[in-house]
Amino acid sequence: MEQTKVVLADHEIPRQWYNIQADLPKPMSPPLHPGTGKPVGPDDLAPIFPMNLIEQEVSQERWIDIPGEVLDKYLLWRPSPLCRARNFEKLLDAPVKIYYKNEGTSPAGSHKPNTAIAQAYYNKAFGVKRLSTETGAGQWGSALAMACKMFGLECRVFMVRVSYEQKPYRRMMMNTWGAECIPSPSDRTESGRQVLAEHPDSPGSLGIAISEAVEDAVAGGKDSRYSLGSVLNHVLLHQTIIGLEAQKQFEKIGIYPDVVIGCAGGGSNFAGIALPYVRDKIHGKQVRVVGAEPTSCPTMTRGPFAYDFGDLAKKTPFLAMYTLGHNYVPAPIHAGGLRYHGMAPIVSHLLREGLIEATAYDQIETFEAGVQWARTEGFIPAPETNHAIAAVVAEARRAKEEGKERTILFNFSGHGMVDMAAYDAYLSGKLIPYQLPDEEIARALKAIEGFPKP
Amino acid sequence: MEQTKVVLADHEIPRQWYNIQADLPKPMSPPLHPGTGKPVGPDDLAPIFPMNLIEQEVSQERWIDIPGEVLDKYLLWRPSPLCRARNFEKLLDAPVKIYYKNEGTSPAGSHKPNTAIAQAYYNKAFGVKRLSTETGAGQWGSALAMACKMFGLECRVFMVRVSYEQKPYRRMMMNTWGAECIPSPSDRTESGRQVLAEHPDSPGSLGIAISEAVEDAVAGGKDSRYSLGSVLNHVLLHQTIIGLEAQKQFEKIGIYPDVVIGCAGGGSNFAGIALPYVRDKIHGKQVRVVGAEPTSCPTMTRGPFAYDFGDLAKKTPFLAMYTLGHNYVPAPIHAGGLRYHGMAPIVSHLLREGLIEATAYDQIETFEAGVQWARTEGFIPAPETNHAIAAVVAEARRAKEEGKERTILFNFSGHGMVDMAAYDAYLSGKLIPYQLPDEEIARALKAIEGFPKP
Numbered sequence: 009m010e011q012t013k014v015v016l017a018d019h020e021i022p023r024q025w026y027n028i029q030a031d032l033p034k035p036m037s038p039p040l041h042p043g044t045g046k047p048v049g050p051d052d053l054a055p056i057f058p059m060n061l062i063e064q065e066v067s068q069e070r071w072i073d074i075p076g077e078v079l080d081k082y083l084l085w086r087p088s089p090l091c092r093a094r095n096f097e098k099l100l101d102a103p104v105k106i107y108y109k110n111e112g113t114s115p116a117g118s119h120k121p122n123t124a125i126a127q128a129y130y131n132k133a134f135g136v137k138r139l140s141t142e143t144g145a146g147q148w149g150s151a152l153a154m155a156c157k158m159f160g161l162e163c164r165v166f167m168v169r170v171s172y173e174q175k176p177y178r179r180m181m182m183n184t185w186g187a188e189c190i191p192s193p194s195d196r197t198e199s200g201r202q203v204l205a206e207h208p209d210s211p212g213s214l215g216i217a218i219s220e221a222v223e224d225a226v227a228g229g230k231d232s233r234y235s236l237g238s239v240l241n242h243v244l245l246h247q248t249i250i251g252l253e254a255q256k257q258f259e260k261i262g263i264y265p266d267v268v269i270g271c272a273g274g275g276s277n278f279a280g281i282a283l284p285y286v287r288d289k290i291h292g293k294q295v296r297v298v299g300a301e302p303t304s305c306p307t308m309t310r311g312p313f314a315y316d317f318g319d320l321a322k323k324t325p326f327l328a329m330y331t332l333g334h335n336y337v338p339a340p341i342h343a344g345g346l347r348y349h350g351m352a353p354i355v356s357h358l359l360r361e362g363l364i365e366a367t368a369y370d371q372i373e374t375f376e377a378g379v380q381w382a383r384t385e386g387f388i389p390a391p392e393t394n395h396a397i398a399a400v401v402a403e404a405r406r407a408k409e410e411g412k413e414r415t416i417l418f419n420f421s422g423h424g425m426v427d428m429a430a431y432d433a434y435l436s437g438k439l440i441p442y443q444l445p446d447e448e449i450a451r452a453l454k455a456i457e458g459f460p461k462p
Numbered sequence: 463m464e465q466t467k468v469v470l471a472d473h474e475i476p477r478q479w480y481n482i483q484a485d486l487p488k489p490m491s492p493p494l495h496p497g498t499g500k501p502v503g504p505d506d507l508a509p510i511f512p513m514n515l516i517e518q519e520v521s522q523e524r525w526i527d528i529p530g531e532v533l534d535k536y537l538l539w540r541p542s543p544l545c546r547a548r549n550f551e552k553l554l555d556a557p558v559k560i561y562y563k564n565e566g567t568s569p570a571g572s573h574k575p576n577t578a579i580a581q582a583y584y585n586k587a588f589g590v591k592r593l594s595t596e597t598g599a600g601q602w603g604s605a606l607a608m609a610c611k612m613f614g615l616e617c618r619v620f621m622v623r624v625s626y627e628q629k630p631y632r633r634m635m636m637n638t639w640g641a642e643c644i645p646s647p648s649d650r651t652e653s654g655r656q657v658l659a660e661h662p663d664s665p666g667s668l669g670i671a672i673s674e675a676v677e678d679a680v681a682g683g684k685d686s687r688y689s690l691g692s693v694l695n696h697v698l699l700h701q702t703i704i705g706l707e708a709q710k711q712f713e714k715i716g717i718y719p720d721v722v723i724g725c726a727g728g729g730s731n732f733a734g735i736a737l738p739y740v741r742d743k744i745h746g747k748q749v750r751v752v753g754a755e756p757t758s759c760p761t762m763t764r765g766p767f768a769y770d771f772g773d774l775a776k777k778t779p780f781l782a783m784y785t786l787g788h789n790y791v792p793a794p795i796h797a798g799g800l801r802y803h804g805m806a807p808i809v810s811h812l813l814r815e816g817l818i819e820a821t822a823y824d825q826i827e828t829f830e831a832g833v834q835w836a837r838t839e840g841f842i843p844a845p846e847t848n849h850a851i852a853a854v855v856a857e858a859r860r861a862k863e864e865g866k867e868r869t870i871l872f873n874f875s876g877h878g879m880v881d882m883a884a885y886d887a888y889l890s891g892k893l894i895p896y897q898l899p900d901e902e903i904a905r906a907l908k909a910i911e912g913f914p915k916p
Contacts (some may be wrong), residue, residue: 009530015469077465083466084545084840096613113567115840117879156836158549170764177631180882183889184836232791297518383611386538425571425879428634435637447707 012094014257016403022256023074028246028283028354029069029241031290033169036327036357037462040315045460048325055226056234058134059423060125064242072245074126081125081158085114086249086372091420093386101414102404105232106447108264108420109254109281112387116181118422119277120151120237125140127235128155138162138232140225142192142217144273145171145344145392146178147422148237153187163187164218166194170211171344177426192217199223199321213337214274214348219321238274239318239327239352247280250419255284260458265295265417267403271395272299272308273345274368275352283354286363297353299398302374305330305338307351308359308366310449315459318350328462329356332448333455339442342430343391369398370441377401377435378424390422391430464547468711470541472811476710479527480702482737482808483695484524485495485744490811491782491916494769499914502771502779509680510688514589515581517697526699528580535579535612539568544711545874549838556858557867561719562874563735565710566841570635572876573731574605574691577700581689582609592616592686594679596646596671598633598727599625599798599846601876602691607641617641619672620648623666625798631880647672653677662865667727667791668802673775691808692728693772693781703745712871719749719871721857725849726753726762727799729806731757735873737808738819748858751818753809754853756828758896759792761805762813762820764903769913772804782916783810787909793896796884797823797845824895828857829888831855831876832903845875845884 029036038047050062057065064072074082089139093106100106131139141160143149149165152338156163165187172191173331182189190196192212193203203210210216216422218236218453225234236243258264268285271277278299287297301308307330317334318324322456323439331352351359358364371391378394380401381387389397406416424431433439475713483490492501503861511519516631518526528536528583547560554560565573585593585634591613597603603619610617619641619657626633626645636643644650646666653673657664664670664722672690677686690697705722723741724732736751743749755762771788772778783804790803805813813817825845834855843851850872861868878885887893 009472009533009537010471010535013472015471017469018463018465018467079463079467080548081840083463094534115836115842121840152839154836158840176886177879177882180886180889181842181879184842185881186831186837186883379638382569383610383640385577386608386612388569388635388638425631425635426882428631428638428880431638432634436633450616 010094014090014260016253016256018083020256021079021082021087022249022252024071025074025245026252026284027067027072027245029068030288031287033290034361036353039325039327040460042326054202056222058131058136058233060134061128061242064245065240070377073450074245075129076109078126078129083134084462086252086443088113090254096381099380099384100401100404102408104404104407105415108346109250111250112418112420113425116147116154118147118390119247119250119280120148121155122249122280123237123243123276124151124155126246127353128159128161131233132159132161136161136231136233138164138228139235140164140221140232141235141237142214142221143165144168144214144347146175147345149189150181150185152235152237153182153185157186164224166192166217168192168212168217168344170340172427175426189427192220194220196220197223202369211340213301215320215334218319219323222319222323238276239350241354242281243276244352244354245459247276247446250280250285251282251284254281254417254445261417264413267296267298267416269298269300269396269399269418271346271392271421272301272351272355273392274348275355277419277421279352279355280365286358289363298399299364299366300395300409301366301368302341302343302346302395303368303370304341304444305332305347306368306444307349309368310444311452313356313360313462314456315462316350316456320378326460331357331452331456333452335455336452340428340440342433343395344370345392346395358406367399369395371441372441374398375439389420390424391427393421396421466546467506468544468714470707472537474710475533475536475541476703476706478525478683479528479629479699480741481526481699482519482522482708482741483522485741487744488815490807493779493781494914496776496780499510499554507508510676511688512585512590514584514588515696518699519694520834524549529583532580532583536576541707542567547839550835553834553838554855556655556862558858558861559869560854561871563704564874565704566874566877567709567808570601570605570608571879572601572605572844573701573704573734574602575609576703576734577691577697577730578609580700582613582615585687586613586615588644590615590684590685590687592618593619593689595684595689595691596668596673596675598668598692598801600629601799603643604632604639606689607636607639611640618678619643620646620671622646622671622798623664624794627628628883629880640765646674646765648674650674651677660898665794669774669788672773672793673777676773676777692730693804693810695698697730698733698737698806698808701730702737703735704734705738708735708871720868721752721870722869723752723754723850723853723870725800725846725871725875726809727846728802729809731873731875733806733809736818737761743817748851751852753818753820753847755820755822756795756797756800757822757824758795760822760898761788763804763822764898765906767810767814767916768910769916770804770910780914781807783807784813785906785910787906789909790906796887797825797849807839821853821899823849826895828852829885829893842878843874844878845881847875852877
């Protein structure tokens with residue numbers, strides 16, 4: 009019998025989140041007000057987010073206490089196990105040790121509740137009664153539905169239509185947790201109606217759904233606020249519990265990884281596992297940190313670093329990030345959570361500064377990796393997670409070619425039990441490869457023409 | 463922050479299963495050969511099961527070593543956490559402490575891999591190349607699919623047709639783990655063809671699917687064997703890892719439960735948590751052990767204790783058990799895993815001897831309990847598990863009425879993420895209550911007329 013897992017007891021859970029803004033060698037380009045071109049202040053964001061979360065968004069404190077009520081909910085499933093993938097290692101037959109942080113053990117089946125619970129708590133504390141949000145594959149919407157119910161908030165979720173149709177179980181999960189789930193684009197908002205007028209069959213995108221949710225939240229006045237499941241600084245902050253736990257767990261067995269990998273859509277699960285390691289790297293530690301994205305939405309690997317809007321309807325501030333243009337509608341791949349045109353400003357900044365790397369995979373090779381994983385390690389990964397696994401396979405292959413030993417850590421961001429239709433499509437040969445055509449990059453550059461430069 | 467979970471490290475996992483046959487005050491009535499009326503011997507079972515599992519089936523040893531290769535696979539997710547349901551306690555507002563063993567953390571999402579992995583291992587060790595089995599809701603079929611792939615066996619699953627149609631994701635899971643999944647009744651076996659000739663629209667039942675799987679296994683000769691996910695002694699044996707872990711976990715916090723609860727279909731998850739506690743009870747400990755079944759398939763609460771066949775086509779030996787008749791086809795409720803006409807002989811014997819209790823709930827009240835659970839504790843339970851939660855609610859209510867404090871332990875046998883259509887039906891008011899009519903009991907008695915008496 010060989011050691012396979014490192015578990016932490018309840019009392020060992022980290023009590024603080026890690027804020028990388030305190031350690032950045034160069035400051036980030038601030039979000040800009042589209043009207044004035046000046047950095048946005050807390051008051052600009054006040055109709056959208058509660059002030060306690062706005063404070064977190066701009067905080068420069070290195071460590072931020074996790075409130076007791078948030079910890080109590082985290083403990084429903086956290087600390088999540090750090091597991092060694094011995095069977096997958098054997099299959100790959102490469103000189104690598106592979107560890108993964110299993111975020112699929114949460115009630116929603118992904119890492120998303122780490123921030124959903126925090127956001128519901130802070131909104132409740134600020135007196136908010138209803139949260140509106142968007143969701144891609146439904147991982148985020150279901151997590152927020154659960155968190156809102158736990159803190160007694162109403163929840164309204166605009167779900168990207170292609171996922172709403174592909175993944176009915178996610179909608180049912182939101183309903184079971186008491187939330188309302190609306191396919192987007194919808195006729196409930198001005199933004200949705202505009203898209204439908206032009207494209208009645210639009211599959212939707214995160215960009216469109218964000219516009220709808222922001223509009224809906226602002227329309228609700230002081231009782232309602234908007235909640236975002238990725239991209240923003242405070243969201244990434246809440247996810248650092250993943251990497252902080254992993255570091256505690258590795259300490260127990262005296263190991264430090266050579267490579268840290270996560271899949272990257274908006275950037276939150278990747279940042280969650282990565283940021284505590286990037287901190288070490290800033291302080292001189294040898295560690296590579298790699299984000300894996302889809303070739304159909306290659307924000308970091310092919311997009312320009314620029315100021316752009318976070319949503320289609322230009323309701324957000326200008327964010328400095330890698331972007332494919334706020335009007336980009338990614339192909340309807342099964343990894344719905346990775347279908348976002350931009351990348352979190354923190355993650356973008358780190359890539360720009362050379363502190364992390366980025367790589368992209370076609371969905372077919374990601375499902376190939378995911379099925380191999382399921383058949384050796386048991387757990388069926390979410391389609392998003394398969395991108396991280398594809399990156400692990402690539403690292404292992406390189407290690408074998410170079411004949412160099414390597415310890416890999418990756419974030420198993422969620423399980424795929426509600427995404428089985430995607431596996432069915434893959435196994436029956438119905439998936440087709442998709443590479444972004446060069447014209448799309450030209451279009452992206454056109455979309456941001458005339459915007460300020462970071 | 464309050465303690466919510468008790469976790470065990472890898473090295474604390476129990477190394478032996480517990481065999482209650484060594485501790486029974488009165489011996490069980492043995493399985494009988496339908497032709498001779500005499501107890502079946504190992505040779506009678508040899509075409510169906512490998513000899514190493516037949517030895518376990520009849521073993522009188524109290525403790526049976528868990529092979530290292532089985533432990534290695536268990537460690538992919540085991541030991542499973544013992545959790546306290548503080549939020550659900552608050553909702554019930556009764557003088558109870560509620561603990562649950564979360565078996566939903568396995569790759570297949572239920573307790574089923576505990577025996578699937580053991581069975582695949584022993585079959586492999588015996589030289590078998592292919593396993594055939596049946597499945598109700600698909601929990602068992604998917605668990606065996608995974609286990610077979612891990613040990614390099616082929617796997618063929620006959621799935622009760624109503625579940626095959628209600629739960630397509632389970633079929634896709636089996637495919638992802640490399641198994642073939644066939645809706646039952648099918649035209650692949652003589653047993654299936656007979657049912658289809660009489661009832662072309664038959665929703666199927668576990669009894670029918672067992673007949674098909676046994677026939678298919680026997681037809682495969684020495685290379686193939688049959689595998690059963692519940693009912694039999696060796697299956698219950700493998701599940702005792704659940705209760706043994708729970709006892710170790712409770713010891714760490716100095717607690718012993720007053721009531722132990724599990725849902726009961728064939729009896730394996732219930733026995734898994736219950737048997738180590740029944741052992742204590744036999745040795746004088748004060749503890750109540752309660753099995754919860756559906757009112758639509760009330761084997762223990764309304765069926766006679768009798769010799770009956772385990773399957774519709776009378777391919778099994780006579781088993782001494784509570785039964786609704788081998789020809790009973792339960793209503794197509796959503797808790798597919800509880801749609802079995804009989805109850806495990808060990809569990810039946812314990813009920814007969816007064817060592818355990820039985821109770822029954824309508825599916826509507828079980829979903830009511832399950833949704834309350836999901837909205838407080840997060841995890842969405844499997845429809846089967848909801849029966850255990852309904853029993854917990856009933857215990858809490860009684861404790862409140864009596865003004866007596868009570869510590870309750872129950873087996874959270876699996877999560878419901880692949881059963882969301884059932885929640886959708888419940889939330890949209892489409893479920894109807896179902897009580898077994900008295901005529902059905904008369905029919906059950908007729909079905910076993912002339913059979914030997916235990």
